[in-house]
Amino acid sequence: MYHADPADEGEPSSGFFSHALPVIFISVLLVACKEPQQEIKKILAAVQDTAKPVVKKPQEVVKKPLKKKKKIYLTFDDGPNKGTKNVLDIVQQEEVPVTFFIVGEHVFASVGQSQTWDSLKMAKNIELCNHSYTHALHNKYEKFYEQPDTVVKDMQRTRDELLPENNIVRTPGRNSWRIDSLHFTDIKKSKTAIDSLQNAGFVVLGWDLEWHYDSKTLEVKNTAEEMLVQIDSMFNKGKTKRKDNLVILAHDQVYSKSNDSFQLRELIRRLKKSGDYEFALVSGYPGIGDKQ
Known part of the structure; x- marks a missing residue:
């Protein structure tokens, strides 16, 4: 008898849950609280901003003055x-x-x-x-x-x-x-x-x-x-x-x-x-x- 491989059942990846769960949680929370649509958009935008990678500016190298010979x-x-x-x-x-x-x-x-x-x-x-x-x-x-x-x-x-x-x-x-x-x-x-x-x-x-x-x-x-x-x-x-x-x-x-x-x-x-x-x-x- 054929047994399905769990991998064939389209099991969501861990990456999916790590990104989707926060959004789902907030959406449910907002619906439950009956927040206005405008407030929902603000919160979702804030969540997306926090997910963006932080790019560090390269530190400026301070050159020491050349020693006068x-x-x-x-x-x-x-x-x-x-x-x-x-x-x-x-x-x-x-x-x-x-x-x-x-x-x-x-x-x-x-x-x-x-x-x-x-x-x-x-x-x-x-x-x-x-x-x-x-x-x-x-x-x-x-x-x-x-x-x-x-x-x-x-x-x-x-x-x-x-x-x-x-x-x-x-x-x-x-x-x-x-x-x-x-x-x-x-x-x-x-x-x-x-x-x-x-x-x-x-x-x-x-x-x-x-x-x-x-x-x-x-x-x-x-x-x-x-x-x-x-x-x-x-x-x-x-x-x-x-x-x-x-x-x-x-x-x-x-x-x-x-x-x-x-x-x-x-x-x-x-x-x-x-x-x-x-x-x-x-x-x-x-x-x-x-x-x-």
Whole structure:
């Protein structure tokens, strides 16, 4: 004998009862109460509104302002020389912008130095500035700065022969600054000569922190870690010439050896990793940009 399957009898689904029962209940209730037709419509509309899904508006994401990074201007003096190529390789691999202050005589001192100069000119994120032609008449600093005209002519010769794309200079053996209102001369006897450079149209940039080296062994005196401590301290104590801007002086010739090259690379990596600093070219130093 055939027995009907309960499923074949068209048993209403649970979904039907969940939607229909409230309406039936209200309708019966209203009829029992003999409510006017207008009131019935209002109540039914209210029931339908409560059945509509609630759509939540997406919450607005509040973006935190980007942290302003302090700027570091890494500069190298006295090139091109035997350490310049190593420095160039390191900064290119680490992808940081740096500035080289070039001595005119060194460019023409040998075939190798001329080739290094050509490499510097073609490199990306490298800025080339004037560090005199004779390096203060071959390190005779006192005599050199006693003759303002000689100082100006020495800088002009490098400018005329190397054709740098800017008028930024650094005085050999002197930490001096002439950038708009920023005037500083470490050795006062040199003031007249430094002033003459500014009067001739040059922008003079010194340094906030020097990476010292042993003049006999040409090895750095401070590790990358020690330099990092000094950098943090100078920023925290406001000892830079201009707030949140730090110029570091280093010398190409020091980085011809593997250990010193390692320290340079390590310092760059530590500064990048900290997230507090960014590297920049000296043409972007406050007050210089509008002088170019």
